Amino acid sequence: MLASPGTGVLVLDQNDRPGAKLSLTGGGRCNILPAAADPSVYVTSSSRNSLAKILRGWSPGEARSFFAREAGVGIGPEAATGKLFAVPGGAPAVTGALEGIARRAGAVFRYRSRVSAISPSERGWTVSLECGESVESGRVVLATGGRSWPGTGSGGWGFAEAARLGHTVRPVYPALVPLLSGDPGFGSLSGIVVEATISSVFEGRPFSVRGPLLFTHRGFSGPVVMDASHAATGPRTAALSVSWGGLDRKAWEEALLAGRGLVRKALESHLPSRLAGLIVERAGLDPSIRFADLTRDGRMSLLAVLSACPLPVSGNCGWDEAEVTGGGVALEEVDPASLESRLHPGLHFAGEVLDAFGPVGGCNLYWAWLTGRLSAGARRPRKPSP
Numbered sequence: 001m002l003a004s005p006g007t008g009v010l011v012l013d014q015n016d017r018p019g020a021k022l023s024l025t026g027g028g029r030c031n032i033l034p035a036a037a038d039p040s041v042y043v044t045s046s047s048r049n050s051l052a053k054i055l056r057g058w059s060p061g062e063a064r065s066f067f068a069r070e071a072g073v074g075i076g077p078e079a080a081t082g083k084l085f086a087v088p089g090g091a092p093a094v095t096g097a098l099e100g101i102a103r104r105a106g107a108v109f110r111y112r113s114r115v116s117a118i119s120p121s122e123r124g125w126t127v128s129l130e131c132g133e134s135v136e137s138g139r140v141v142l143a144t145g146g147r148s149w150p151g152t153g154s155g156g157w158g159f160a161e162a163a164r165l166g167h168t169v170r171p172v173y174p175a176l177v178p179l180l181s182g183d184p185g186f187g188s189l190s191g192i193v194v195e196a197t198i199s200s201v202f203e204g205r206p207f208s209v210r211g212p213l214l215f216t217h218r219g220f221s222g223p224v225v226m227d228a229s230h231a232a233t234g235p236r237t238a239a240l241s242v243s244w245g246g247l248d249r250k251a252w253e254e255a256l257l258a259g260r261g262l263v264r265k266a267l268e269s270h271l272p273s274r275l276a277g278l279i280v281e282r283a284g285l286d287p288s289i290r291f292a293d294l295t296r297d298g299r300m301s302l303l304a305v306l307s308a309c310p311l312p313v314s315g316n317c318g319w320d321e322a323e324v325t326g327g328g329v330a331l332e333e334v335d336p337a338s339l340e341s342r343l344h345p346g347l348h349f350a351g352e353v354l355d356a357f358g359p360v361g362g363c364n365l366y367w368a369w370l371t372g373r374l375s376a377g378a379r380r381p382r383k384p385s386p
């Protein structure tokens with residue numbers, strides 16, 4: 001929460017230190033930015049036009065220059081994945097650098113300061129603290145996060161407060177979250193990782209995401225499952241369908257037509273052995289069937305399990321394990337250039353409290369940096385102090 005009494009900036013946080021959630025990002029190494037930020041990869045139930053306009057406000061390249069030149073934070077790609085991490089120093093270096101910049105610019109930080117209400121007042125806004133104190137300010141930025149990992153301080157207070165002030169808050173749900181399954185066959189593969197493409201529909205838009213899928217004893221995890229999970233946890237849940245091994249339907253069709261010898265053996269050149277066995281079984285085929293004995297119907301049912309296998313999802317791991325929150329303050333109710341409320345002059349929103357999130361890989365911190373910067377850019381108070 002940022003308030004600007006007079007010309008200064010006061011940062012209020014209920015935690016006893018800055019960056020509690022930031023310290024967890026990228027396993028502490030901080031996957032700080034994406035290489036690019038295509039609006040199509042972001043998820044929102046709000047206006048996609050508003051989303052695209054906000055994302056144009058500060059590109060990942062500009063953010064990278066800011067971190068390198070102004071914050072002194074090194075950013076380097078991880079060799080295996082190309083993901084951008086803060087090196088050296090990881091999340092603590094980022095927190096220290098940003099807090100240092102803010103302090104040098106005159107910002108005052110108050111920790112252990114839980115805000116209980118923000119209300120329009122004569123001079124702009126009254127920010128009431130739980131301890132009984134209040135602060136008057138011409139401008140307030142609500143950057144209270146979402147509901148994910150509530151132990152870091154993000155309990156969802158900002159959603160309730162925005163709704164109380166008349167904003168539309170789109171229903172919130174855990175996103176980028178591991179999924180649960182009661183399927184014993186997939187459960188027996190716990191610990192196995194396979195490249196997978198998951199397809200589904202969200203808000204009427206079909207999407208496909210590709211990456212590693214991890215079978216767990218509770219269900220499914222790994223980047224591709226996290227990135228697709230919103231279809232199963234969002235406002236209108238949709239089925240998830242998997243194409244295994246990084247191959248699409250056409251590639252699997254060609255592989256099956258070219259196959260010789262044991263079917264299971266051929267599948268093992270693309271898939272972990274135990275998954276190959278389960279797929280043959282799920283297609284209703286004999287485990288030792290050979291291509292020479294595969295009927296057309298058998299090939300079609302094998303193709304269906306290989307390239308459009310329904311992922312049996314029974315739930316998700318909830319707020320304690322969701323990396324972000326889906327839903328939030330409607331984007332069309334803020335000015336995309338300054339994130340200022342269209343309902344209440346002087347009130348801005350930033351970060352996860354807004355209705356948008358991106359896939360794993362730095363997109364969500366980028367959203368936090370970008371919206372934080374845009375919301376802080378509009379400094380001129382609308383209502384002059386008496």
Ligand SMILES: Cc1cc2nc3c(=O)[nH]c(=O)nc-3n(C[C@H](O)[C@H](O)[C@H](O)COP(=O)(O)OP(=O)(O)OC[C@H]3O[C@@H](n4cnc5c(N)ncnc54)[C@H](O)[C@@H]3O)c2cc1C
Nearest residue numbers: 013014025026031114115144145153154351352362364365
């Ligand atoms: C385990 C994990 C790993 C992640 N890894 C990555 C990653 O590598 N890369 C990436 O891009 N994203 C990652 N994310 C997502 C990213 O951390 C979030 O999107 C980002 O932190 C959101 O920033 P925010 O400022 O909106 O909210 P938060 O970081 O949640 O900050 C909100 C702050 O508001 C304070 N607050 C809330 N209510 C009040 C109140 N009433 N009064 C006073 N203070 C209040 C809280 O104490 C908190 O400090 C990860 C998330 C998790 C959980």
